[in-house]
Amino acid sequence: xxxxxxxxxxxxxxxxxxxxxxxxxxxxxxxxxxxxxxxxxxxxxxxxxxxxxxxxxxxxxxxxxxxxxxxxxxxxxxxxxxxxxxxxxxxxxxxxxxxxxxxxxxxxxxxxxxxxxxxxxxxxxxxxxxxxxxxxxxxxxxxxxxxxxxxxxxxxxxxxxxxxxxxxxxxxxxxxxxxxxxxxxxxxxxxxxxxxxxxxxxxxxxxxxxxxxxxxxxxxxxxxxxxxxxxxxxxxxxxxxxxxxxxxxxxxxxxxxxxxxxxxxxxxxxxxxxxxxxxxxxxxxxxxxxxxxxxxxxxxxxxxxxxxxxxxxxxxxxxxxxxxxxxxxxxxxxxxxxxxxxxxxxxxxxxxxxxxxxxxxxxxxxxxxxxxxxxxxxxxxxxxxxxxxxxxxxxxxxxxxx
Numbered sequence: 001x002x003x004x005x006x007x008x009x010x011x012x013x014x015x016x017x018x019x020x021x022x023x024x025x026x027x028x029x030x031x032x033x034x035x036x037x038x039x040x041x042x043x044x045x046x047x048x049x050x051x052x053x054x055x056x057x058x059x060x061x062x063x064x065x066x067x068x069x070x071x072x073x074x075x076x077x078x079x080x081x082x083x084x085x086x087x088x089x090x091x092x093x094x095x096x097x098x099x100x101x102x103x104x105x106x107x108x109x110x111x112x113x114x115x116x117x118x119x120x121x122x123x124x125x126x127x128x129x130x131x132x133x134x135x136x137x138x139x140x141x142x143x144x145x146x147x148x149x150x151x152x153x154x155x156x157x158x159x160x161x162x163x164x165x166x167x168x169x170x171x172x173x174x175x176x177x178x179x180x181x182x183x184x185x186x187x188x189x190x191x192x193x194x195x196x197x198x199x200x201x202x203x204x205x206x207x208x209x210x211x212x213x214x215x216x217x218x219x220x221x222x223x224x225x226x227x228x229x230x231x232x233x234x235x236x237x238x239x240x241x242x243x244x245x246x247x248x249x250x251x252x253x254x255x256x257x258x259x260x261x262x263x264x265x266x267x268x269x270x271x272x273x274x275x276x277x278x279x280x281x282x283x284x285x286x287x288x289x290x291x292x293x294x295x296x297x298x299x300x301x302x303x304x305x306x307x308x309x310x311x312x313x314x315x316x317x318x319x320x321x322x323x324x325x326x327x328x329x330x331x332x333x334x335x336x337x338x339x340x341x342x343x344x345x346x347x348x349x350x351x352x353x354x355x356x357x358x359x360x361x362x363x364x365x366x367x368x369x370x371x372x373x374x375x376x377x378x379x380x381x382x383x384x385x386x387x388x389x390x391x392x393x394x395x396x397x398x399x400x401x402x
């Protein structure tokens with residue numbers, strides 16, 4: 001959130017500006033770290049124009065921005081550039097103004113004595129718990145350049161897998177939308193003109209044609225109200241999905257859908273293995289790695305399973321044995337992890353599992369797209385064909401009677 005402020009510096013000069021922070025307290029603390037005495041401060045959402053609030057939507061920090069910044073940080077830290085100068089340089093060079101403000105705030109906090117990971121924790125919308133814990137491990141080991149390179153590689157992989165899964169659902173969504181749009185246009189514009197001929201002929205109208213005529217009349221007379229009801233229903237459905245109970249139900253539903261559920265399972269398993277491998281390689285303890293993984297897996301069913309795994313591991317149970325208790329984790333994964341624990345190569349096993357499930361997820365996406373395309377085309381053709389046949393066959397019977 002952006003806050004506009006008026007302040008006085010140590011020389012008595014008045015300064016006006018803006019600062020990006022989670023809330024007003026964080027903004028005030030950050031400004032005080034700079035040695036400023038605050039005269040007035042308010043959020044831009046309260047004092048800004050509607051246009052500014054709308055434009056702020058386009059200034060969000062994307063995964064690609066974070067990947068680029070991670071690689072820049074790795075390069076500069078590898079060149080032995082000081083942390084403060086690193087963040088100042090990148091803040092001034094980044095094309096995303098929102099990210100630039102956040103990096104500038106991190107630089108200010110570092111100058112005020114905070115560690116890099118601690119400063120990043122004030123911006124969780126950009127730097128996740130996983131990211132900041134990795135940075136903390138890099139600070140403790142003195143290998144920040146390697147840590148940021150690991151993070152960039154991980155974010156690249158995660159972005160590729162997530163994008164692939166999302167893109168797989170775009171095509172079927174488009175075809176389904178096209179199907180309903182074509183059917184709606186035919187029922188409201190084409191069918192009424194054709195059915196007028198049937199009514200004027202005085203011939204007996206088949207039951208299936210009467211059903212199509214009734215549906216057409218409903219859409220013409222009440223279509224607007226039906227559309228409004230769908231929009232309102234969609235709005236409340238989205239609000240419900242954003243609640244904890246709604247998200248849990250939606251996550252469970254995603255896993256139950258044929259083909260799509262299998263795709264999501266492989267995505268979550270790939271994410272679990274990749275997260276754990278990246279963190280263990282960076283020296284993060286197992287319990288902490290599991291705690292972070294449960295928070296970034298982004299599915300309530302797997303989150304609950306990993307939460308139970310964390311508690312079991314804290315009680316002294318081996319990770320593989322703790323995971324084997326949950327149906328969400330397949331047997332082959334727990335068996336390979338057990339081998340990794342016994343041989344001391346758990347990180348390598350997790351890397352192999354991450355690659356395996358990532359490859360399986362990609363194959364599942366390709367299979368889903370290849371399957372959906374012909375099915376959707378056939379359904380679209382059948383729907384339009386049945387619709388036309390229901391009115392053209394009676395017309396043909398009428399013309400044959402003369």
